[in-house]
Each structure stands twice: as C-alpha cells, then as structure tokens.
Amino acid sequence: MIARLLNWLDRRTGILRGTLAVLLEPIPGGPRWRHVWGTLLALVFATQIVTGFFLWTGYSASAQTAWESVYYLEHEIGGGWFLRGLHHFTAQLLVVLLVVHLVTLVLSRAYTAPRELSFWLVLILVPLFVGMSVTGWLLPFDQRAYWAARVPLNLLGLTPVLGPALQQALIGGPEVGHLTLTRFLALHAGLLPLLIGGILLLHLHLLFRERVAAPAPRPSSGRPYWPEQACLDAFAFALALALLVVVVLVTGGAGLGAPADPSQEYSAARPEWLFLFLYQFLKLFPGPAEIWGAVVLPSLVFLVFVAMPWIGRSARGHALNVILVMSLLLGAVVLTGAAWFADSRDRDYRAAVAQARVEGDRARLLAGSPAGIPAAGALALTRGDPLLRGPRLFASYCAGCHRFDGHDGLGRIPGEAPSASDLKGFAGRAWLAGLLDPERVDSAHYFGGTRFKEGRMVRFVKRDVAGFTPEQKAELQSVIVALSAEAALPRQRALERDDAGRIAAGRAAMANEVMRCTECHKFHEHDDEPVGPDLTGYGSRAWLVDFIGDPAHVRFYGRRNDRMPGYAVDQVLDAEAIGLIADWLREDWYTPEP
Template sequence: MNALINWLDDRTGLKKLMHEALYENIPGGARWRYVWGSTLMFTFTIQVITGLFLWTAYSPSTTTAWESVYYIQNHMQAGWLVRGLHHFSASAMTVLLALHLMQVVIDGAYKAPREINFWLGLILMQIVLGLSLTGYLLPWDQKGYYATQVSTEIMGATPVVGPQLQQLAQGGPQYGHHTLTRFFAMHAGVLPGALIAFIVLHIAVFRRHGITVPDPDRAPATTFWPDQVLKDGIACLAVLGTVLILTIWHHGAELAAPADPSEAYSAARPEWYFLFLFQFLRFEWVEHQGLAFGAIYLPGALMAILAAMPIIGRWKVGHAFNVVFLFVMMVGIIGLTGLALKNDAADPDFQAAVKQAQDDSVRIEELAERPEGIPLEGAVSLLRADPKAQGPRLFARNCAPCHRYNGHDGTGREVVKIVKQKDGTKARIKENATATDLGNFGSPEWIKSVITDFKGTFAELKNVPDKNDKNAVAESSKHFLEGEMANWSSSHAQHWRVKANEQALTDLVAFLHSQGQRRGAPGISDESPKRGRQIFETSKLPVGEFESNCLDCHSLQPIGEDKLLGEIGTGPTLTSYGGERWLREFLDNPGHEKFYGSNNAMPAFGERLTDKELDLLVRWLAGDFE
C-alpha cells in the first residue's frame, strides 16, 4: 500500500496536495461559525449526485417532461427519494447561502484583501438562484409553469433588450419544447459548469488568504483535518437530516397537475425563497414605478450595495453600516415573506385555488394509473377530457352565477360579492343564489325532495327580484313557486305522512331514478322501479291516490319502449330524467316546449358552450365518471 502511494506521489505530488487540502491552519481553533461554506459545498454535492441520476430518467419536452417526472416520482425505485432530496436540498442551499453571507459580513471577511473572494461569492449566489429558477420549470407542472412565466415576463421588462432576452430564454415567442430544452441545458449544463468554475476560484482565493479569525488567541491553533472537518461533518449531517425528514414527510417533492396554458392557475406562487419579491411586486406603489423598477432596478440596487460592501467597509463606520444594511435587508425579506404567507392564508380564493390544485394533482394520478397509460399527446389531455376535473370549472363559469353546488360554485369557492360598507371599507358578502342548488341533482334525495317539497327545493328562486319592483319576486319565479307542481306537492304532502305509503314513495323515486340510467341507479326492470311505475301511471297508493296524475302534466318515454306515456305538455318531460340525455337536451334549450316552455328563465347553453364542454358538464352533473 505504502509503495503504491509513494509510486503515485512521485508522479503526481499527491501527498503534498492532500496535505495542503487537509492541514490548512486554523488559528484560534475549530469553530461552528466556519461550517457554512462546507455545508454549501455539501448541498451542492448532493445536487450534483441526485441531479445526474434524475437526468437519466428526465425527458425535456412539453409532452414528456411532466410524464417522465411523474414516472420518476411514482414508478421508479427510490425515485421520490432522489427527487425529494434534490428539491429540498435546493431549498436548504438557499438558506445556507443566506447564513454564509451573514457570517461573512458579520465577521468582516469581505474586507481587504478578501474583496475579490466576496465578489466571487456574490456571483456564486446569482448562479445558485439561477439554478433554482430554471429547475422550478422542469417538471412542467402548473405550479412551475405559471411561476416561471412571471420570471420570463420580468425578463421581458428589461430595458432595451427585454423582448429579445425573453425570446432567447424561451426559445421562441411562447413556451414550448425549446423552453424546456433551453432551461434544461442551463440547469444541468451551463449553470452547474459555471458554479464549479467559480467554486474553484472561490476556494483557491479563500485558501490564499486563509480563514478570517475574529479572535486568534481564543484557543490553540489547529488544522482543518480533523477538528474543523468534524464540526463541518456534524453540520452537514444536520443539513442532511433536515432534508431527509422533509423529503420523507412530503414523500418527495410536490408535483402539480401537468402544465396547461389554457387553464388558469390561481394557486401560482414562486418557490418560497422568492416569495418576498413576489409580495414586493404586489404593492401598488411598486407597480406604479413600473415593473422594471420593482423587479430589476431595486433588486439590482440591493445587489450593488452588497457588492460595494468591501469598499464601504473601508470607512470608519462602514462595517457597522454593512452589518446594519444586511440585517435590515434580511428583516425586510423575512417580513415580506411572512406577509405573503399571511395574505395567502387569509385569502379564501387562494385557499380554494390551492385545494383545487391539490384535487387536480390527485385526479391526474388516478387518470394516469389507468391501464391505457398516458397518451402520446401528454397527460394534460387526460385532464382536459375528464368530467370530474372540468365539470366543476364549467359549472363555476356558467351555472354558478345563479345556481350553487352544495353551497359553493362547484370548485369549492364561495360565491361572493364585494360591497362597499358605510365606513368606506370593502367587505365580501355571500351572494344569494337565484336558482336551486344542484349538488344532489338527479339523486333519489333530489327526486324525493321535488315530489314532497317542491317549494323548498326551488326556494332560491324567490331571490330573483321583479324587473320593475325590487321588493317583489319575479314572475318567472312565481310560475315555479306558486305553480301547479308546487301546489301538487303541498296538497299531496298528507299522503307521505301515512306510514303505509312510505315504500310507495321510495318505489316512485326509484322508478324515476332508474329512467335516468345514472351510475348507481336501480335497473329499469328491478322490482322497486316496476312498482313505482305502477304508481306513476295509475296514481294509486296503498292508502289513497293522487288527485291529479303525474301524466296529466308530464310525459315520459320509458327506456327501451317506443310509446310515449302522457303528452308533451305543461310540465317538463321526464324521459331519462336526471340522466345525461335529459340534461343535455335541457341545457341545450330549457325553453323548449318539452321542458319549461314559456315559463323558462334560464339561458340556453347550447349556444354558449361547445358540444365538448356540454358533454363534460353533463357527465359531471350526472356523475358519469370513474
């Protein structure tokens, strides 16, 4: 062994190199305050290792980026672990960078003759932030897509060369395949390469001047190995432990639904360490100065002051100024970050958006796990064609202005209006629905409620004011609330109070439910629907009978039969009631004579939505999805 080492040493000078690397003099002894640089080196090493392995499975294009990350996260051995380590180490690196900078400034390690090394450190900081920014886009999920859009738009606001710069970064006027290939080349090639080059310079210059020791007489001098290495090692272990705990806790890094430029993402936020800048740009007075001021000039000015610290430090109070400046900046950053988090926590719309984003990411996983796999046009097409994902959105846009869905707008948001109060402040108050809640539309409960409590089911209609008299109820609503069906429902309520008629009601409901042929509905030839049909056609109950027959007003063509029961008349047709066919025809034109006819006050959505949208909305309302 010794002979081999000597042989190598003769030819390479290995021993001297190792000696220089390990036996750097540390006057005043090993200290915890010196560990930050080493922890940064360590996190960068984690990034290189995990990054190279992730590279072996990542595929940068708009139809494969999300898909390959999904596959890494959910199907590859230890994929979630490697991805989680990469993600949380990136966060750790930003925190350690701030701590390293603070330690350097507080100890005055930026002063002559170490100015150049300080500047090299600032360049390293920019490269690390660049790595964070480019890495955030690579999964091509909604979160990264919309956050990075903001970054490239800011780039486009750069004076003079902005638009060109933005196009160069994006690889074209819009995001596409080349945005990913370019960001990936930056993230995995150019920036890490530059980082390594600058780290070499940074450490070389650091070694030239040695460590900055505030009090050399504190303890006897020692060497880097093993005393400082032990402290550095323990610090690295603590960093690794934190990163591992976060990774395991979150089961790797988050992956939102695949990027969809046509789908707004109200939960968009930058990675947490850029939140301060995000919050800063939300102040109106900042926006008044122009985007370039808040996003480029001001951060640029702060960086310039940081860069000028070695020069400022030469003055008598320069060092004190630098320390106070950095402290104020840190407090500002922490304060703005806290404000951003606080605002978001208090914003119900944002919380609903986050909830919807989470629902989408759960949903896309269900869709991607189906035996058909992910289609070639990408996972986003699965979500676009999914009633469960699209139905609530279509409902919120088209139905929620009047209807509710279990009290909300379909997507989980409350429907509110902003009103000015007497004291001038604005308040959010709940907007009253003007049409019935469709949360359980077409279910047995719904059908039962229409039969037994018609007025209650459609009670929201009384919120529609008359055109001429604000305090009166609109005529169109009166047609419902004081109409024939409302009267029938209240005059027949006595029948349902008879114990012997309970089963009859259940059967009648089951008959109508079965005709809709929704998922989970009883079969049309089951016993209960068959008995229900008897009641529907004959009006005979075990005790008593209906004074007026269902078919006096309604018509119904039973599934699989040619003959129409009753005639198209005063009440809406009950053919396939509550099912996809009924809903589709109804939405197309509720004013058709077979539905509400001249009593109708609902817009015809056949003219407002495309066939595909109508299909998704109807399938969602009818519960036709897995």
C-alpha cells in the same frame, strides 16, 4: 503496491503533494466551527449534483412529458419521491447556506484585501443560485410551477434594453412551451451547475490559499486542516443531511400538483418561501414603479456588495457594511412575515390553495388509474375529467341561475338568490322526493325562482300530492324510485339492482289515475300530447346532454322554456363541455376500485 501506484501518480501529476500541502498547512487560529460554511456549501452543492443527475436520468423535457415523467418518478419508481424531495429541499438549504456564508464573510470582515476576489466569487453565486431556483421550479411543469415561473420571466422582461430579448430567448417563443422546458433544463442541469461548480472550486482554492498565505505574523502553532477541521466540516455536512432527510420524510417530498394548464387560472401562485420576501417587496412598487423594486434597487444593492471590500477598508466603512447586511436580513424576515400574515388572512387565497390540493390529488389519481396517462399527456386526463372540469364549467355557465348544494360548484356563494333549481343530486331519489314534496316544490331549491312556480307541476304537487293517502304516498315512493332509475346514476346502481320489482311497479303506476305523470309527460310509449319534459331516460347522460343543448326543444320545455339558453344550439358550449357538465351532475367519474 498501492503506495507505489500513488507515488507514480504523484510523479506524473503532482496532485498528492499539492493536496497534502494544502491539507497539512497550519490554519491561522486553528480549526474553527466558523470555518465550516464554505466547505459545507460546496459539499451540499455536491449532493445536488448527485441527486440532480439521477433526477435527470428520469426526466423528459416537453409539455407532454415533463409532468408525466415527474409523476412516474414520484409514484412508480421506488424511492423516486425521496430522491426528488431531497433535491427540492437541499436546493432551499443551499440558498440558506449561501446567505449564511455571505453574511459571515461580511461580519468577520473577511472581504477586504487580499480576500476581495474570494468574496466576489460568493457574490456571483447569488444570481446564479436565483437562476438555478427559477429554472428548477418550472421543470415539474405542474400548475404551481407554470404560474410561479411566469413571474420571474415577466420581471426579466422589465429589465431595460436586453430584458425583453433575453426573456423571449429563454422562453423560446411567445409562450411557455416545449422550448422553455428544454432551455431551462439545459441551463439548470448544464450551464449553471458548471459555472457554480467552477466558482465554488475557485472559491475553496482561494480560501485554502488565504490560510496558507495568511497575513503576517504567520501563526507558528496553528493546527492543519487535516484532520481536525475536516472532521468539523464532515460533522456539519452530516448534520445538514440528517436534517434534510427528516424534512423530506416529514413532508413526504416535494409534492406534485395538477399538470400545467395555460387556460386554467391558478389563484394559489406564490413563490417558494425563500423568495416570498421579494414577492412582498414588489407589492411596495405599484404599477409603473415596479421596475424600481424588480430591477433598479436589487441591482444597486448588488453593486454596493461589490464595493464592500473598498467601503470596508476603514472601521467605519466596515460598520456600514455590517449595518447594511443586517438591515437587509431583517427586512427580508419582516417582509416574509408580512407575506405570510397577509396570505393567512386571505380567504380567497386559502380556498385557492385547498382547491389546488384537491386538483393535484385528482390529477395524480387519474394518472394512476388503470387507463394511465395517454401519449397526448396528462392534460388530456384533467381536461376530460368531469370532477375537475364540471365544477368550473358549472360555476361559469350555470351558477348564474342554478346552484349546486347552495354554492356555485366551486364552493363560492353567489351574492344574489338563485333563480333556478339546485342541481346537487339531480334525478337522484332524494332530489326527486324533494321535487314531489308539497312543502319544497315551490321553494328556491326547485321551481321557486322560475316561471314554473305557478305552473301545472307545482299545482299538482301542492294540491294532489298533498292530499295523498298513506298508500298513495307509498306508491309515489315507487314512482320516485322508478323515475330515478331512468337516470341510471352510477351511485344508485347497487340500490336499483335490489329494487327491480319496485321499479317495475313504479313505472306501471306512473300512468295510473292517481299519479297521472303521463298526462303531461311522455314516458316511453305513452305520449298523449306531452306538455312537460320527456321523462323517458330522465336524468340519463343522453337526456341531460340533449336537455342542456336545447331545453326549448319540443321534447323538453318547448315554447314554455324559461330563460335557459340552448348551450348547444346557441353554440355556447361544445359537445365535450356539455358532456362534462352532465357527467359531473350525474357523479359519473372515475373512482378507484375499493
């Protein structure tokens, strides 16, 4: 029955006879391991079509949905991370296989007539694969994708005449945005695979045709493709897939950083390792010379490859081709090594990579929080997160004078000494205990760098507190606990629930003859002409927002304010940014329930 059906199909189309003729035609020299590269390339490409198709079914190309859909795929869809990881690493293997195939074609001199067309087809695959990589990188639309994709786009713009227009058409406007993603996706999942698939089919067809129409003398005893060579091909393919599965499992997939933010610098931008040699190569062409490294030389090398079938006609020409290919390979290896070496010794780069990892983890944590990703996109989450934005804002606006645990919020130690207090743990019990410690109150950690170094508060701590009896010291501890409770810090919530009695005692003690807080400070109902900052709600979000917004307000330092700008009244920061700094200092940010 099946045989009859096949026969009918064959009579109508001739497909079976044609396929069998190819499969059963003797291969000159018989099956060989070195014949696997072409087929392997096609088979591995076929897996990309499969994984790519299923990725496509879950992908949404726009600035508000690209990262979000990839996040959903990675974390919500069962096995999504594996699917994407497989696609990611198979793409890298594919480039490696293309290079290997090209090199074996040159080494085995399989590029001269009548096989030059077959060779050129492989050659055309090189820019097409580069196009696939570049378009594919951008699609996850995380910080790395965004900043890494800018570089090839900029290099495209360097190309004379058509470059700038082509660049703008690909980007779809003056900046990377929705249209860049839709265009890149159309190229990545539509046009480019169609071209590559067509070329691979044509290339395979030519490979088989060459075996059939091998130059005389025709081997009489060559064994056919089926089943021995097919077996070798299948084995190589299985091996490649096994390797890929191991790599995906070991690495945990392709990974996803924080969502792309054009306003947020990303200092960890590097191309994929496969293209690292080009990155290093471009460093050799400073400034206006860049066009040589980015456009002219690669084009010349490509043209030499195109001319190889003619150059290689003579034995000497072939030797020249081999030397060129080998030196290019060696050059790529050396440049890759140099790039790796330079980056491994670059402290700033390593810090940037670590920071990028932290930000990626945080972005994914926020996206996975019960609130989830809003319709406006994940950028709304990361931009509104105190833990992500706080340190950056602090580093830009506060670290000129203040420190955070000795650094600028981002872990960098500024060159000059701090000229205002260290705000790590501000209004917390430990921080206040340090402020009320005669040894520390006038250190650089607190008032040492400010005009208050000689002020009344410092004098009070250094004279009065230093002379406290043990009982008075215990009472001071209660005052600290009470004052710290004003801040209602999330991290002290549990402590304060247990210390309710002590807090009440401390609050009462603040007005007594020994503690004398309310002599200078306003505290709830007490306000005997305050000269120091209002302690009502000290360190709470509202207090901090008001203070940062206008420290020279009568409620705070008034005319005695020392250098600190009014971030709201001077219009330095908007309310959102001030709120983020306050939340960050208070360590008030989303943390998952344990």
